[in-house]
Amino acid sequence: MIPTDIFFEQEIVLQNDRSKLEPLTEVHFLHLLPIALHTEIWEFTGAKVKNEADFRRYFDTALTEKKTGRSYPFAIFDKQENKYAGCTRYSNISFTDKRLEIGWTWYQPALQRSGINKATKILLLSFGFEQLDLNRIELKTSLLNLKSQGAMLKIGAVKEGILRRHGINEDGLVRDTVYFSFIKEEWPQIKSTIFKEFINLPQSR
Numbered sequence: 001m002i003p004t005d006i007f008f009e010q011e012i013v014l015q016n017d018r019s020k021l022e023p024l025t026e027v028h029f030l031h032l033l034p035i036a037l038h039t040e041i042w043e044f045t046g047a048k049v050k051n052e053a054d055f056r057r058y059f060d061t062a063l064t065e066k067k068t069g070r071s072y073p074f075a076i077f078d079k080q081e082n083k084y085a086g087c088t089r090y091s092n093i094s095f096t097d098k099r100l101e102i103g104w105t106w107y108q109p110a111l112q113r114s115g116i117n118k119a120t121k122i123l124l125l126s127f128g129f130e131q132l133d134l135n136r137i138e139l140k141t142s143l144l145n146l147k148s149q150g151a152m153l154k155i156g157a158v159k160e161g162i163l164r165r166h167g168i169n170e171d172g173l174v175r176d177t178v179y180f181s182f183i184k185e186e187w188p189q190i191k192s193t194i195f196k197e198f199i200n201l202p203q204s205r
Helices: 005-010 024-035 052-065 115-133 146-154 187-193
Strands: 017-025 071-078 085-093 099-107 137-142 159-170 172-182
Touching: 017 115, 024 052, 024 071, 024 085, 024 099, 052 071, 052 085, 071 099, 071 115, 085 115, 099 115, 115 137, 115 187, 137 146, 146 159, 146 172, 172 187
Parallel strands: 099 137
Antiparallel strands: 017 071, 071 085, 085 099, 137 172, 159 172
């Protein structure tokens, strides 16, 4: 088990045969910038990245949140394609309540539906339930993002409901948010069925 009181001080690297998650640092900025400039990534997200300055702000916010203990962001490296694929993070972390959220996840559009998301999620979920001893891991997305909702259901997340008028995007659009979750009691079965091809692979460094 990883002591949660030193969680943010740890260099957490997670990997399997397809995906490697590296703690986000300044060195990743130039690797991720060309991916982030694909504007279709941000169609349904709260953040709106249209240029390098927008991404600089987004990236710096992620690093600041790690320093202040609000989130733990990762750069995603696709080992099969031998290139960086995107970004994700643990956020809305409450170790007191033994829960957190996996979110702020985006990929190079050409790699969507290629298996990289599933490979990444098994790393994050396994570490959360098996090393951090969490009771609950949340995911959420815009009500309009049907592709993301389908992906969450495909990996075994349970749809819990819709929070109406839940947030306001950077472009001013009021957003309804759909919440999904995994819980500790359900995880072994989900892992052994949906993620069975990853069970015997190394999960961390």
